[in-house]
Amino acid sequence: MVARDVVAKAARSQLVKTAGAKLLEARPKMIALSGPGGFLGARVLDAVLDAHDYRRAHGLESGEALLLSASPGNLMSRLTKQYGAERLRGVRASRVDYYYQHDVDSWQDQLGSLGMAGCNSVFMNLAGLAGPVSGKANAMMAVNYLAPVAAARACERLGFGHFIQSSTQATKAERAGQVPYSRWKAMADFSLARLEKLPVTVCVLGMLYDKDQGVVGQRGDLLNMIDLTLLPLTPIMGDGSAPLQPLEVADAASRLAFLGLTEVADLPASNLPCQEEGAWNRESWSGTDSIWSRESWARIMTQNEKRQYTLRMYDAVGPETMSMLELNKKFAQLNNRKLRAVHVDYRNFERVLNVASLGNLNRQFVSLLRSEQDAEHPVVGNSDAFEKILGPDAKLCALGDLDRVTHRRRFPYSATLGWAMHNYGVIWPGILLGTEILVTYLFGQKYSTDDYWKYTRLSFKAVFLACVVGGGTYFGGESATHLLELVRNTLPPPPPSP
Numbered sequence: 001m002v003a004r005d006v007v008a009k010a011a012r013s014q015l016v017k018t019a020g021a022k023l024l025e026a027r028p029k030m031i032a033l034s035g036p037g038g039f040l041g042a043r044v045l046d047a048v049l050d051a052h053d054y055r056r057a058h059g060l061e062s063g064e065a066l067l068l069s070a071s072p073g074n075l076m077s078r079l080t081k082q083y084g085a086e087r088l089r090g091v092r093a094s095r096v097d098y099y100y101q102h103d104v105d106s107w108q109d110q111l112g113s114l115g116m117a118g119c120n121s122v123f124m125n126l127a128g129l130a131g132p133v134s135g136k137a138n139a140m141m142a143v144n145y146l147a148p149v150a151a152a153r154a155c156e157r158l159g160f161g162h163f164i165q166s167s168t169q170a171t172k173a174e175r176a177g178q179v180p181y182s183r184w185k186a187m188a189d190f191s192l193a194r195l196e197k198l199p200v201t202v203c204v205l206g207m208l209y210d211k212d213q214g215v216v217g218q219r220g221d222l223l224n225m226i227d228l229t230l231l232p233l234t235p236i237m238g239d240g241s242a243p244l245q246p247l248e249v250a251d252a253a254s255r256l257a258f259l260g261l262t263e264v265a266d267l268p269a270s271n272l273p274c275q276e277e278g279a280w281n282r283e284s285w286s287g288t289d290s291i292w293s294r295e296s297w298a299r300i301m302t303q304n305e306k307r308q309y310t311l312r313m314y315d316a317v318g319p320e321t322m323s324m325l326e327l328n329k330k331f332a333q334l335n336n337r338k339l340r341a342v343h344v345d346y347r348n349f350e351r352v353l354n355v356a357s358l359g360n361l362n363r364q365f366v367s368l369l370r371s372e373q374d375a376e377h378p379v380v381g382n383s384d385a386f387e388k389i390l391g392p393d394a395k396l397c398a399l400g401d402l403d404r405v406t407h408r409r410r411f412p413y414s415a416t417l418g419w420a421m422h423n424y425g426v427i428w429p430g431i432l433l434g435t436e437i438l439v440t441y442l443f444g445q446k447y448s449t450d451d452y453w454k455y456t457r458l459s460f461k462a463v464f465l466a467c468v469v470g471g472g473t474y475f476g477g478e479s480a481t482h483l484l485e486l487v488r489n490t491l492p493p494p495p496p497s498p
Helices: 004-012 014-025 041-057 072-083 104-113 139-158 180-193 225-230 249-261 295-302 324-334 346-355 363-374 384-390 413-422 424-443 450-490
Strands: 030-034 064-069 091-095 121-125 162-168 200-205 208-210 234-237 312-316 341-344
Touching (some): 014 249, 014 384, 072 091, 104 139, 121 249, 180 200, 200 249, 234 324, 234 363, 312 384, 346 363, 413 424
Parallel strands (some): 030 064, 030 121, 064 091, 121 162, 162 200
16 A cells, blocks of 8 residues: 555655656566666666655556666665655665776666566666766776667667666767767767667757756765856856756756657657658758767668667757856746856866866766857757657756746855865966966956966966975974974983083
8 A cells, every 4th residue: 555645745746746647558578777876877766766656656566666876785774764664665776886897798688687688677767877987097988988888778678668878968079089978978978879679869968957956967965066156257168159058957857757668659759850761961850959960870870760669869958048157047046146257268167077076066977068159150959849748748957947946055165175185186287277266356357367477387387386384484483493492492401511
């Protein structure tokens, strides 16, 4: 018997309210979920549990969830405290090492040994790694490309009914091939698109944010990119014109959960362009992303209707397009702050982030912003198909319509200081970045350009060295005085004079 409060919570969820009837019509699914503890994955799991509770309340079999994690014991312990054992019925966890598990046979044996096979089995890949890992040179390639491709091929062998891949809009950027994260994601998407015996859905995600906490997602537990808007002076990279399509994470989670819980054949059409076979030229693809006009992708697009299973790709982006500057202004407003924007050079940000990522602000993201700002045709997705996944009346949350956040943030000064001490290599480039921000704010942007910057740097270096020398001289003199006093106290007293 499902507790009344659990049923009430499930009924309030966006997924159940909008698509409850379709959830009841679907067959019970066994969902393998990778990345269940992430910014998006945790919310997808919550939506899946709501759907399970809703089905149980109507006397139907709920289905199962298999959580793939590097620390399954810790994950299940945390989830049990959060949800309670009763709500986690039908939820299991299994250990997966994304850094090293790249063999198709190992994935097939792991999933098969846990009872997953057949058309009611679904694999949802939400695992991703946006920045490098110390000591693991190929970590990003392993997590974003090798592991999901091996898992998908294993699912194809086991006859899975659906494979859902979370990708990124960055794969369509002009410099996607130069940035490791987008390069590996794009390679994984292309590999999955060629699996003809497995129904594949690729959700190309935009920037995710949480409307309650007022944060942007991806590994920003202590430091969040939006925290920069809480500083007295907020650095804005370049001219701040790079286009972004922020998507509320609950909207993304409910739709991804729906994709996994319902019948793939009943899903709405995706954003894939369609044209007659042989028409592989850029002009015939007007109005679509240029990536689809390239012959490698165009062949897949034109043959999609002839496949045994249809490939679906959705632009999982928000309903509005905002510049980076507008996004920062909006988050400052949500936290009851006024943004004091200072436009700085991308390169000084990159010098800091070359040493270590600042929460979810990493060099991959900065490079893509720089690419989109300079691009002749920036990437802008069409959210219509993704918005209507839950039904014709479903709507995506628009960031511009929000007027407040539930939990206002304060800048985490102590966490930032701890990060700098732990990654002490960022201190000097951080000083230079701070200098550029201050000089630009006080004297104007032209005084932070290359013509003036070398003199500014030399001046601050001279002041810094003078402070070091002066401080060293002062403390050296004080230390010498105390040392001499200590030596005098340890020496025996002089003999009395005769």
